[in-house]
Structures are given as structure tokens and as C-alpha cells.
Amino acid sequence: MKTYRVGIIGLGRMGSTIDDEGHTPLPYSIAAACRASERLEIAAGCDLRPERREDFSSRWGVRALYEEFTEMVREESPDIVxxxxxxxxxxxxxxxxxxASFRGDSHAELAVALAELGVPMLYVEKAMASSMAAADDIRDAVSRHGTVFNTGVLRRFDNRYGVVRDAVLRGDVGEPRAAVHYARSSLMHGHIHSIDTLSWLIGDPAITSVRGEIDPRDYVIENDHIPYDPTATYELAFENGVRAWSIPAAGWEYEIIGAEGTIRSLNNGAAASLRKVHDQGGDRKGRSNWDETPFEFVTPRSTVVSCLEDLVDAYETGRKSLGRIEIAHHITEACIAVAESHRRGGAWVDLPLASRDLYIWHV
Ligand SMILES: NC(=O)c1ccc[n+]([C@@H]2O[C@H](COP(=O)([O-])OP(=O)(O)OC[C@H]3O[C@@H](n4cnc5c(N)ncnc54)[C@H](O)[C@@H]3O)[C@@H](O)[C@H]2O)c1
Known part of the structure; x- marks a missing residue:
């Protein structure tokens, strides 16, 4: 079995240290995931800051350290960056x-440059771009070079969401009618996850139109530029007729409501609840309760290992990766469309967006 060499750009929390913070499931950082997987090894690390490179070296025993990513790629020829x-x-x-003129977009700039350098597989943190113009550049470069591509929307690679999706696609709740995300969240940092996960749970049908608003409601977008990551709510219309809403309260949960029941992922993925329509019969015939139904759950696996191994499997077999560029680009577009709708007073906005220049700053 071939082992693939991974170069990491950015040796902070996600690249190296986030496992120290008490999240589950572990391993979570790219470096820790590489150590845990038989398919992966850490080839090199790259960071602008010398203290980050030193910490990375002492944690992971890696000597191949770079300040400049093009040098890392040239010297190390990693299979994955x-x-x-x-x-x-x-x-x-x-x-x-x-x-107001700042348009820094590191994920997008690096993703384009790495695809152009011929790196075969890319993991790119979310959101992959801060404007649709930059997202288009990534899509074009990755498509041109056949780069196998996933982003850090990790619920897509989480087996606890995978079993909920399997149930939905198997028809356990009947035909899906509505989808709901719960939690107050920022647009680009948080809702890139929530829109991706809603889409994933119902089988990734295309999103045809979006409406939404930024908090505060009277916020005015000037010069195609939002200089911070705003809290937002949205409604999505999917091509298969499903509508989805974000509810800005409660902890992170997702619910898919179908014609014959509902399934809800609870407590940020920790459990799931399936309720099915039960016709009460007798003189209450025709009235239905939704009764709790046993649902076999799973032991969580590392999402980052799953995501990186998905890249490798897609690369080896030629199948499409789960977070392939077409999907990552589409979800980014839906996310940015929430702000576009706000700009138009909350009107429905059709995808693809006519304007590609709206920039939304985020971490
Ligand atoms: N998917 C997830 O669950 C998840 C979890 C945590 C963070 N993230 C995302 O990961 C990204 C990084 O977050 P973090 O918390 O790890 O940040 P961080 O600040 O801890 O680390 C970022 C590092 O990148 C380095 N860097 C910046 N530009 C560089 C360049 N051009 N070349 C080399 N190094 C460079 C910085 O010096 C810094 O050390 C963010 O986009 C964040 O949203 C995702």
C-alpha cells in the first residue's frame, strides 16, 4: 500500500496543535491525522513565523521546514498539500x-498557486475563497490540472453525519421536504459548514436560489466589500424542491424533515434521533404522531483522517472526491449569495450569481 507525503502550509491550530484543545473526535490537526493514518506521512511544514516552525519540528520530529511554500513544493514534491x-x-x-481596500484571500491564492505548481491533491481550509471571483479562479486552476480537491467542511467526512445521510437517502423519513440548521453563526466561518452539511445530508442536489440577511438588518454593504465576517441567517431552495432554513438559536444541530418522518442530528453530531409517522388508527385514524424509532448510531472516527484518505482514494481510483471542486465552489456561492440577498433587501437571488466581486473578510 502506497504512503502519500503531505506538506502543510500554516503550522498553527489546524495544521498542528488543535488536538490540545479538547475537541472530539481526534486526531483533528492535519499533522496528527497524518500520524494516525497508514496512508499518510508528514513530508514538510511551512509557516511564515519561525516560532511556529520550531514548535512544529519539536512536536512532530519533522526537519523539512520552510518559510516559503513554493520552495517547499519544489524541494519536497509533496503528493498532498x-x-x-x-x-x-x-x-x-x-x-x-x-x-476598505483590503482583499486578502490566502486560501484562494495558495490553492490556485499549488494547482498551477502541479500538486496532485489539495486540502484547503474553509471557506476556500472570500469572493466568487477567487472561487472561480480555484475552480479553473483545479479543473485545468485535474487536482484532487477537498476542503475543511469536515461534517461531510464525519461518519456520525454519514449515517444520518444514509437514512435520508434510503428513504427512512420518506421524501425530504425541509431541512433546518440550528445555531447562531457567522456567514463565512460558520455557515460554510452549515450550508455544506445540509446539502450533503440530502444528497447534494443543486441549490437554485438563496435569500438571507446579515445582522444587523440595516447593515449597508459598500464597494462590494464586507470587512468582517457577519452573523447571518438564510433560506435555500434546492432543485429537488427541498427548502432549507437556518435558525439562529440552540447548539449546532441539523434536521431533515420528510413526508414520513424526521431525523435530527443532535448536539453537534454526538447523537441522532429518528421519528416516524405513526397513524393512530381507530377513531383517531388519519391523525399521526411522530414516534421515536430506534436508530443505530456509530462510534465517531476522525473527520480529518477520513477527508485526507478520501483524497488518496479518489486519486488512486479516479472517482470524484466527496468535497470535489464543483461542490465546494457551489457551496461557497450559496454562502456569498446570502450577503448578496441582504444587499438586495432580502430578495431571492438565483445561482449562479451575476456579480462575482463581493468580498467577505473572514478568519
Ligand atoms: N475545519 C475546521 O474544523 C477548522 C478548525 C480550526 C481552524 N480552521 C480553519 O483553519 C484556518 C487556520 O486557522 P488556525 O486557527 O489554525 O490559525 P492559526 O493562526 O493558528 O494558524 C495559521 C498559521 O498560518 C500561518 N500563515 C499565514 N499565511 C501564511 C503563508 N502565506 N505561508 C505560510 N504560513 C502562513 C500563520 O503564520 C499561522 O501560524 C482558518 O481558516 C480556520 O477557519 C478550520
């Missing part, structure tokens, strides 16, 4: 753009 910089390229704790 993981882009784990902040999206804007600014160092934390930056929370907004320094001025």
Missing part, C-alpha cells in the same frame, strides 16, 4: 480587514 493559513492571510487575532 494542506492549506491551513487564515483565510485573509492576516495573523490572529485580526477580526476584520485593516481598510
Amino acid at each position: 494542506a492549506v491551513c493559513t487564515t483565510a485573509s492571510g492576516l495573523q490572529k487575532p485580526a477580526r476584520e480587514a485593516p481598510d
Whole structure:
């Protein structure tokens, strides 16, 4: 079995240290996932900051360290590069753009450059781009070079969401009618996950139109530029007739409501509840309760290992990766369309967006 060599750009939390923070399931950082997988090894690390390179070296015993990513690719020829910089390229704790002309888009710039350099497989942190113009550039470069591509929308690679999706696609709740995401969330950092997961859970039908609003409701977008990552809510219309809503309250949960029942992923994926329509019969015939139905759950596996191994499997077999560029591009477009709808007073906005220039800063 071939082992694939991974170069990591950005040796902070996601690249190296996030396992220290108490999240589950582990391993979570790219480096820890590489150590846990028989298919992967850490080839090299790259960071602008020397102290990050030193910490990475002492944690993982890696000597191949670079300040400049093109040098890393030239010297090490990694099979996979993981882009784990902040999206804007600014160092934390930056929370907004320094001025109205700032359009830093590190994930997109690196993804395009790495595809052009011929790296065969890419993991790119989310959101992959801060504007549709930049998302188009990634799609074009990745398509041109046949780069196998996934992004860090990790519920797509989480087996606890996988069994909920299997149930939906098997018809356990009948024909899906509505989908709901619960939690107050920022648009580009949070809702890129929520829109991706809703789409994934119902089988990735195309999103045809979007409406939404940014909080505060009277926020005015100027010069195609949102200098911070705004809290937002949305409604999505899918091509198969399913409608989806975000509810800005409660913890992170997802629900798919069908003609014959409902399934809800609970407590940020920790459990799931399936309820099915039960006709009460007798003189209450025709009235239905939704009764809790046993649902076999799973032991969680590392989402990052699954995501990186999905890249390898797609590369070896020629099948499409689960978070392939067409899907990542489409979900990014739906996310940015929420802000576009806000700009148009909450009107429904059809995809693809006519305007590609709206930039939304995010971490
Ligand atoms: N998918 C997830 O579950 C998940 C979890 C955590 C973070 N993230 C995402 O990962 C990204 C990084 O977040 P983080 O918390 O790890 O940030 P961080 O600040 O801890 O690390 C980012 C590192 O990137 C380095 N860097 C920036 N630009 C660079 C460049 N051009 N070349 C080399 N190094 C560069 C910085 O010096 C820094 O050390 C963010 O987009 C964040 O949203 C995703």
C-alpha cells in the first residue's frame, strides 16, 4: 500500500496543535491525522513565523521546514498539500480587514498557486475563497490540472453525519421536504459548514436560489466589500424542491424533515434521533404522531483522517472526491449569495450569481 507525503502550509491550530484543545473526535490537526493514518506521512511544514516552525519540528520530529511554500513544493514534491493559513492571510487575532481596500484571500491564492505548481491533491481550509471571483479562479486552476480537491467542511467526512445521510437517502423519513440548521453563526466561518452539511445530508442536489440577511438588518454593504465576517441567517431552495432554513438559536444541530418522518442530528453530531409517522388508527385514524424509532448510531472516527484518505482514494481510483471542486465552489456561492440577498433587501437571488466581486473578510 502506497504512503502519500503531505506538506502543510500554516503550522498553527489546524495544521498542528488543535488536538490540545479538547475537541472530539481526534486526531483533528492535519499533522496528527497524518500520524494516525497508514496512508499518510508528514513530508514538510511551512509557516511564515519561525516560532511556529520550531514548535512544529519539536512536536512532530519533522526537519523539512520552510518559510516559503513554493520552495517547499519544489524541494519536497509533496503528493498532498494542506492549506491551513487564515483565510485573509492576516495573523490572529485580526477580526476584520485593516481598510476598505483590503482583499486578502490566502486560501484562494495558495490553492490556485499549488494547482498551477502541479500538486496532485489539495486540502484547503474553509471557506476556500472570500469572493466568487477567487472561487472561480480555484475552480479553473483545479479543473485545468485535474487536482484532487477537498476542503475543511469536515461534517461531510464525519461518519456520525454519514449515517444520518444514509437514512435520508434510503428513504427512512420518506421524501425530504425541509431541512433546518440550528445555531447562531457567522456567514463565512460558520455557515460554510452549515450550508455544506445540509446539502450533503440530502444528497447534494443543486441549490437554485438563496435569500438571507446579515445582522444587523440595516447593515449597508459598500464597494462590494464586507470587512468582517457577519452573523447571518438564510433560506435555500434546492432543485429537488427541498427548502432549507437556518435558525439562529440552540447548539449546532441539523434536521431533515420528510413526508414520513424526521431525523435530527443532535448536539453537534454526538447523537441522532429518528421519528416516524405513526397513524393512530381507530377513531383517531388519519391523525399521526411522530414516534421515536430506534436508530443505530456509530462510534465517531476522525473527520480529518477520513477527508485526507478520501483524497488518496479518489486519486488512486479516479472517482470524484466527496468535497470535489464543483461542490465546494457551489457551496461557497450559496454562502456569498446570502450577503448578496441582504444587499438586495432580502430578495431571492438565483445561482449562479451575476456579480462575482463581493468580498467577505473572514478568519
Ligand atoms: N475545519 C475546521 O474544523 C477548522 C478548525 C480550526 C481552524 N480552521 C480553519 O483553519 C484556518 C487556520 O486557522 P488556525 O486557527 O489554525 O490559525 P492559526 O493562526 O493558528 O494558524 C495559521 C498559521 O498560518 C500561518 N500563515 C499565514 N499565511 C501564511 C503563508 N502565506 N505561508 C505560510 N504560513 C502562513 C500563520 O503564520 C499561522 O501560524 C482558518 O481558516 C480556520 O477557519 C478550520
